[in-house]
Amino acid sequence: MLRITELKLPLDHADDALRPALVERLGIDDSELLEFSVFKRSYDARKKSGDMPFIYTLDFSVRDEAALLARLSNDRNLGIAPDVRYKPLNISAAHLPAQRPLVIGFGPCGIFAALLLAQMGLRPIVLERGKDVRQRTKDTWGLWRKKVLDPESNVQFGEGGAGTFSDGKLYSQIKDPNHYGRKVLEEFVKAGAPEEILYVSKPHIGTFRLTGVVATMREEIKALGGEVRFQQRVTDVLIEDGQLVGVELENGEQVRSRHVILALGHSSRDTFRALHTRGVFMEAKPFSVGFRIEHPQSLIDRARLGKYAGHPKLGAADYKLVHHAKNGRSVYSFCMCPGGTVVAATSEPHRVVTNGMSQYSRNERNANSGIVVGITPEQDYPGGPLAGVELQERLESHAYVLGGSNYEAPGQLVGDFIAGKPSTALGSVEPSYKPGIKLGDLAPALPDFAIEAIREALPAFAKQIKGFDLHDAVLTGIETRTSSPLRITRGEDLQSLNVRGLFPAGEGAGYAGGILSAGVDGIRVAEGLARALMDEQAR
Numbered sequence: 001m002l003r004i005t006e007l008k009l010p011l012d013h014a015d016d017a018l019r020p021a022l023v024e025r026l027g028i029d030d031s032e033l034l035e036f037s038v039f040k041r042s043y044d045a046r047k048k049s050g051d052m053p054f055i056y057t058l059d060f061s062v063r064d065e066a067a068l069l070a071r072l073s074n075d076r077n078l079g080i081a082p083d084v085r086y087k088p089l090n091i092s093a094a095h096l097p098a099q100r101p102l103v104i105g106f107g108p109c110g111i112f113a114a115l116l117l118a119q120m121g122l123r124p125i126v127l128e129r130g131k132d133v134r135q136r137t138k139d140t141w142g143l144w145r146k147k148v149l150d151p152e153s154n155v156q157f158g159e160g161g162a163g164t165f166s167d168g169k170l171y172s173q174i175k176d177p178n179h180y181g182r183k184v185l186e187e188f189v190k191a192g193a194p195e196e197i198l199y200v201s202k203p204h205i206g207t208f209r210l211t212g213v214v215a216t217m218r219e220e221i222k223a224l225g226g227e228v229r230f231q232q233r234v235t236d237v238l239i240e241d242g243q244l245v246g247v248e249l250e251n252g253e254q255v256r257s258r259h260v261i262l263a264l265g266h267s268s269r270d271t272f273r274a275l276h277t278r279g280v281f282m283e284a285k286p287f288s289v290g291f292r293i294e295h296p297q298s299l300i301d302r303a304r305l306g307k308y309a310g311h312p313k314l315g316a317a318d319y320k321l322v323h324h325a326k327n328g329r330s331v332y333s334f335c336m337c338p339g340g341t342v343v344a345a346t347s348e349p350h351r352v353v354t355n356g357m358s359q360y361s362r363n364e365r366n367a368n369s370g371i372v373v374g375i376t377p378e379q380d381y382p383g384g385p386l387a388g389v390e391l392q393e394r395l396e397s398h399a400y401v402l403g404g405s406n407y408e409a410p411g412q413l414v415g416d417f418i419a420g421k422p423s424t425a426l427g428s429v430e431p432s433y434k435p436g437i438k439l440g441d442l443a444p445a446l447p448d449f450a451i452e453a454i455r456e457a458l459p460a461f462a463k464q465i466k467g468f469d470l471h472d473a474v475l476t477g478i479e480t481r482t483s484s485p486l487r488i489t490r491g492e493d494l495q496s497l498n499v500r501g502l503f504p505a506g507e508g509a510g511y512a513g514g515i516l517s518a519g520v521d522g523i524r525v526a527e528g529l530a531r532a533l534m535d536e537q538a539r
């Protein structure tokens with residue numbers, strides 16, 4: 001199989017225009033081309049005032065590959081296509097230990113860990129504290145519509161994990177030499193995600209489709225001999241002489257196993273505390289805090305796509321921004337959701353935290369993103385592994401009070417925030433946060449250095465996206481769960497530094513940030529567990 005990059009076609013090209021374009025580019029007769037597929041499709045938004053073509057990477061085979069490569073040897077866009085297929089480990093049900101492996105948490109990391117273990121014949125048991133995705137959806141809407149929070153079934157907890165009610169962005173900047181990301185996308189497609197996620201440059205699924213995909217993957221795991229149990233909160237770990245031997249559930253039941261993947265997500269603060277009490281090694285790590293910002297999507301489209309704004313093949317535009325403030329802090333946009341909504345994302349009573357989501361169509365009125373400031377344990381929360389968790393809790397509790405102590409979120413217009421005066425009335429931008437926002441002054445919601453840095457960043461961002469500092473754009477607070485505030489450190493064998501048999505994984509353990517990287521880490525850790533089993537049996 002060969003690969004060609006940088007093949008450009010107009011945005012409006014017909015579906016069947018790719019084959020003739022490829023044949024012409026290669027200078028071959030159509031009969032020479034045996035097959036082709038799109039590996040990647042992107043566009044260059046910097047070309048918004050001139051021609052903005054789609055740029056393709058195509059994989060293809062021809063009758064005589066050697067002859068073509070020799071003839072086009074000076075073409076640096078042509079070469080052998082790398083093999084990105086997943087290579088399964090050589091393991092089988094014969095390696096299944098007496099006690100089945102456990103996976104704690106059924107977010108993207110736990111789902112892929114369990115799926116891989118099931119595909120290897122290792123029949124995992126998944127323990128998930130929340131409910132199945134259908135029931136969970138109802139509970140999550142309970143907070144948004146009726147201000148009723150279920151601490152065990154919400155945006156953070158339940159089947160599908162934190163990304164279930166999200167934009168479903170599926171890209172990441174992680175190094176992925178084994179092409180596990182490709183495996184994640186292929187499994188999503190098998191479970192019902194649109195096929196285009198395999199090749200568009202910034203794929204996304206949207207929340208509605210993601211819920212169906214998650215349920216299908218659960219059934220696949222069960223069909224392969226796995227088990228998925230909901231409303232099974234793990235409250236403790238059982239450790240004997242540095243070896244994990246099982247876990248304890250909220251109802252007192254003990255589930256014995258010497259191989260446990262811990263895929264908790266970043267919001268399982270009670271479990272972090274339980275693990276810390278048991279002496280599982282963990283350390284504080286950096287994360288970020290800030291606000292969600294909302295603009296009219298049309299403003300972002302115009303700034304990013306120029307005359308192509310609103311083009312049906314491009315959809316709603318996104319952005320990615322960074323500013324290094326004079327006080328030494330970095331401010332950046334986080335989890336940008338084109339045509340989406342800001343959501344209430346707390347999992348704990350009497351706390352307020354924001355995030356963003358959208359549907360596949362991304363056709364809501366507003367664009368939103370987190371505008372956040374990086375903070376570190378050394379500078380901002382010294383005091384041990386749980387100090388970042390405690391800081392998040394304090395900020396989220398204060399945001400609850402600032403919002404009126406009823407799950408509404410504190411908000412402010414961008415113009416007023418920059419000018420340092422409280423907002424009293426909305427302008428042209430209607431915020432999407434449900435159950436609602438309470439206008440006022442956001443300055444007390446975050447440490448002074450963060451406010452100062454964000455105040456400086458918003459006008460600086462307007463130099464890249466005209467109108468970003470629009471007076472009526474809305475800030476909603478607060479964004480604190482940008483990543484895990486701690487790391488449950490693991491060694492090269494992917495096991496906890498001081499508890500054998502415990503495989504910390506995914507975002508909560510500090511090894512992923514986002515759906516794709518969490519899925520990739522699930523695969524990596526499932527393989528780590530399988531290798532540990534093979535080693536144990538070889539001894």
Ligand code: FAD
Nearest residue numbers: 105107109129161162163166168169234265506507514515
């Ligand atoms: P999680 O998804 O958090 O899953 C952890 C699971 O473990 C949960 O289901 C939880 O209930 C369970 N659990 C926790 N403790 C226990 C326990 N003690 N016992 C049993 N079960 C337990 N990322 C993107 O890449 N793209 C996006 O568009 C995007 N949008 C987002 C929108 C929102 C609203 C949110 C909240 C997050 C979004 N993210 C997005 C981030 C993404 O969801 C996470 O990075 C990802 O889900 C992390 O995966 P994970 O499996 O490591 O953890």
